[in-house]
Amino acid sequence: MRTICFYFQVHQPFRIKPYRFFDIGEDHYYWDDYSNKSIIRKVATKCYLPMNALLLDLIKRYNGKFKVTFSISGVCLDQFEAYAPDVLASFQELVATGHVELLSETDAHALASLTSEEEFARSVERHKAKIKRLFNGYEPKVFRNTELIYSDKIGAMVSKLGYQGMLTEGAKHILGWKSPNFVYQNSIDPNLKILLKNFQLSDDIAFRFSNKTWSDYPLTTEKFVNWINAIPKEQEVLNLFMDYETFGEHQWAETGIFEFMRVLPEAVFNYTDFDFSTTTEVAKNANPIAKINVPVPISWADEERDLTAWLGNDLQKEAFTKLYELEAQVKKIEDADIQRDWNYLQTSDHFYYMCTKFFSDGAVHSYFSHYDTPYDAFINYMNVLSDFILRVKNKEKELVGVQ
Template sequence: MRTICFYFQVHQPLRIKPYRFFDIGADHYYWDDYSNKSIIRKVAQKCYLPMNALLLDLIHHYNGKFKVAFSISGVCLDQFESYAPDVLESFKRLVDTGHVELLNETDAHSLSSLISKTEFQRMVNLHRDKIKKHFNGYEPKVFRNTELIYSDKIGAMIAEMGFEGMLTEGAKHILGWKSPNFVYENSIDPKLKILLRNFQLSDDIAFRFSNRTWSDYPLTTEKFVTWINAFPKEQQVLNLFMDYETFGEHQWAETGIFEFMKALPNAVFKYTDFGFSTPTGVVREGTPVAKINVPIPISWADEERDLTAWLGNDLQNEAFTKLYEMESRVAKIEDPDIQRDWNYLQTSDHFYYMCTKFFSDGAVHSYFSHYDTPYDAFINYMNVLSDFILRVKRKEEETTVISD
């Protein structure tokens, strides 16, 4: 039986409050608690709670034949714990069914895999521990890096950490003529199986569902199963990876997105030879057809499927470099506030807000940013980072005095 693998990314950053130059050295708390709580509660009502309830009903209705996977960032879990414990409980109920898989990622949804193996491993272990804590000792077997960022070397690091599989983008410039609808393996360590997102069908749901100018609008379950039935029989897995906020937040309830998802399993079971699996099920049961060669990192962002959404201009690179210059110094400091802020300052969204891309992808970046311009995002972040560096220096001086 061929299979559909649904994976949903669940992430909300901790947004930084307006932080002026004159706050440097005077105000050491950076986070906009009011906005963060308001956004979590809004998305909870529009997406997390209704969609979790729908998925739970589907799992029960089909006696576990319907399966999905989630990657919930650590920074999002922290906010659920503080602002939306009802959402956290609803995810626990899903996982308790035994038909929902949780994936490991970096705790702060960071870009650490691009710059520091040590910090990357620390972030992965932090997230692994957090998943264990919240979900009754659950241990993920498959890894999903921030924004599906992947390269051969990143995959080799993940294999070294004991994971069985990893998710990434089925980017055209990597695949060429090959299909994403197979299991592949890491080119350095073949033990690691690689699942590639079918971006065409994933984006039909995530981005084009409510677009009335789209030639295939409206998207119905009948149309969708016709498309997947057209795949050659040897293509065994369809990976549909998307933001969980697709449901109710990016695609409002009025678009019919919930009804589409509710009807999809029945249409798949009735009219196709597909079933549903989780990523671990796919990597254990599927046979890799080839190695996938990705010498330069890819992601699922924008048309280029590269890193330019986060590290594509001088502003982003200056902030990124300045932050990670602090790694070895922060590692020696045991202060919990310093460690908390170090983690949260690594969240990739801070760099995404600084993106100066225009044309087709510019509107997407503007939609997700709460800043008026990328330059405002950069100035605000660098002000905060300047204060953070002062705090680290002060802690180092205190430690020196004590040791003397």
């Protein structure tokens, strides 16, 4: 039996409030509580609550044969606790069915895997503890890194942390002639199973569903099932990975996206030889066909599927470097506010807002940013980081005084 694995990323950053140069040294609270609450409630109404209800109905209707996998960032879970406990409760209800899997990731949706194995491991442990606390002792077995960022080295780090599998992008420049519809192995530690996103079919739902200029518009379940059936018989896994906000937020309810998902399982069961699995089930049941070699990190962002969305210009690199230069100092400071801000400042979105790409990818970046320009994003972040550096230095002086 061949299988479909639906994986949804659930993430909202803590957005930084407008922070002026003159605030440095005067104002030590950086977060835009009003915007964060407003956005989480808006997305809850448009996406999380209706889609969670739909998935719960599908799981019950098909007696657990329909299954999905989520990765929920720690910073998003923090906002659910603060602003949307009803959303958190709906996710808890889904997980309690036993047919919804949760993945591990970095707590802050951070890029730590690119610079510090130690901070990366700490961030993963923070997220793991949060999942265990909020979901009745749940312990994830598969890992999903921020933005599906992966390399041979990062995979080996993840395997060392005890995970059975990891998700990443089925990037063309990595796969070449090979198909993403198989399970692979990490090239350094073959014990780690690698699940690859089928970006063509995933993006048909996530990005092209409501695009009236798309040659295959409108996307119907009949059309999608025909594409699934066209997958060669020897290819056993179809990984459909996408942002959860696809449903109702990026693709509005008026596009028919909810109805598409409502009828898709029945069409799959009736007209294909596929069933549905979680990522752990895929990693356990599918035999890997080969090692996959990824010497340079890849991601699921933009046409290049590389890191340039976050570290592609000098602004991003300067902010990133300045932040992680503080790692050793912050680690020694036992102050809840310092540790919270250190965590939240690592969120990849802050660097994404600084991206200066243009053309097709530039439009996508502008859609997700609340800043007028990437330079505004950089200046605001660096003002905050300057204040944070002062706080860290002052805490260091206090520690020296105590000693």
